[in-house]
Amino acid sequence: MDEFHDYVCYVAETEAKSGSSQAYTSKVQAVSYALLAWLRFLDGTSASWKDADNAKLRGFKDLALKRVKASVRGKGKENAAKRTVNIQLKWIYRYYAWAERTERCGTILGPGEDAPIKSTLNMPSANSKRKSGLDKNAYPLLFGRLGNRSGAQYFASGQDKRKVAEVLSEANDPFIAERNLIILELASRVGWRAGTMTFLESGDFPTHPNEKMPGDGVPIRPAIQKGGHSDSFGVPLTLALRISRFIQWRERWLIQGGWSEKEAKGRLFVSGKTGTPLGNKTITQMIGSAFRKIGVEAGRGAGVHSFRRKYAEDSTRDDLSSRRAGGYSTAMEDVMHGTAHRLGHRSLSSQVAYQRAVHASTHKDHTHELRTSLEEAESELAVAKAENAALRAELSRRGAPANPKGGKKKLR
Helix, strand or coil: CCCHHHHHHHHHHHHHCCCHHHHHHHHHHHHHHHHHHHHHHHHHHCCCCCHCCCCHHHHHHHHHHHHHHCCCCCCCHHHHHHHHHHHHHHHHHHHHHHHHHHHCCCCCCCCCCCCECCCCCCCCHHHHHHHHHCCCCCCCCCCCCCCCCCCCCCCCHHHHHHHHHHCCCCCCCCHHHHHHHHHHHHHHHHCCHHHHHHHCHHHHCCCCCCCCECCCCECCCCCHHHHCCCCCCCHHHHHHHHHHHHHHHHHHHHHHHHCCCHHHEECCCCCCCCCCCCHHHHHHHHHHHHHCCCCCCCHCCCCCCHHHHHHHHHHHHHHHHHHHCCCCCCCCHHHHHHHHHCCCCCCCHHHHCCCCCHHCCCCCCCHHHHHHHHHHHHHHHHHHHHHHHHHHHHHHHHHCCCCCCCCCCCCC
């Protein structure tokens, strides 16, 4: 269908301007799959795409829900399947709104019951409503009351972090172990997404970092950020210094492996097998696998984003405590602004998953200073372990005793 192809191209061109390859791929795939499913449904009913109406959309909705629930990824979970179908329905609604605006069809959307497809998407007043998340009139056939739209939301704890760190440090190559631990630190202490860390480059970090952002550490601006933003984030000074040492190690490690920046493409995190940039899925799977090994089930939503939630919760608790001590407002919207800024969120509506820190403000927690000191100590200990492991590996490679008692200590 030429019209469907044109719309996918329109979405692709629009998303390409965001600057995020991850967001680009995600949206283009989503709209393509949605329209393909819709086209197959129409073919099964011998209907043209211009014959669309509410009845056909309802038929598609019911059939799509059964199909998604029966799929391997669906695992029979009702709400998760409904969220997937809602995404498809939204793209179908948007397609018809676009087709109508570009005069590829007659008037097909309207606010009344007499419209072929009931929707306010092409009405000027609908735009402001959609921005606040009120999709009822724009997408009236969506499944409602699905709870948290992100599904299971697991908040990692300090104990989780220590256990995951132990798992990640078990890599046979000390350099890879340190790579894994730095990824964990950036997720837990800066709150970066896997997609952001995937595209970090060695050049994003200063050779000799120094504390420039009072209280927030060294300012780092990742090249790729969600939504095409270009925010700077404060990386704790000790972590920035650790990454600086890691970058120097990375240069030697690449040479030893017979690789160059041609393979690494300047990326901070590279594969231990090929020397090429580490993929977003690899980071996600690595942290998810570590959670499984420490006994946290996948169904609970535990993964790399759990540490972003941990960071957000810790940050919010600190802000709440500080505002109370200073006699400032502790209203939800006032407390959340600081965390929203640190996470790179433009809207407080993105903070819903992190607001439990404010709701649970009576919960006894470590002070900011105590938690920071503990994380600094753990980070320095990890550095020492990495350096010792690298030394043992080098001594082992040269055939020298790897410990004071003689003999070679086996590396895991």
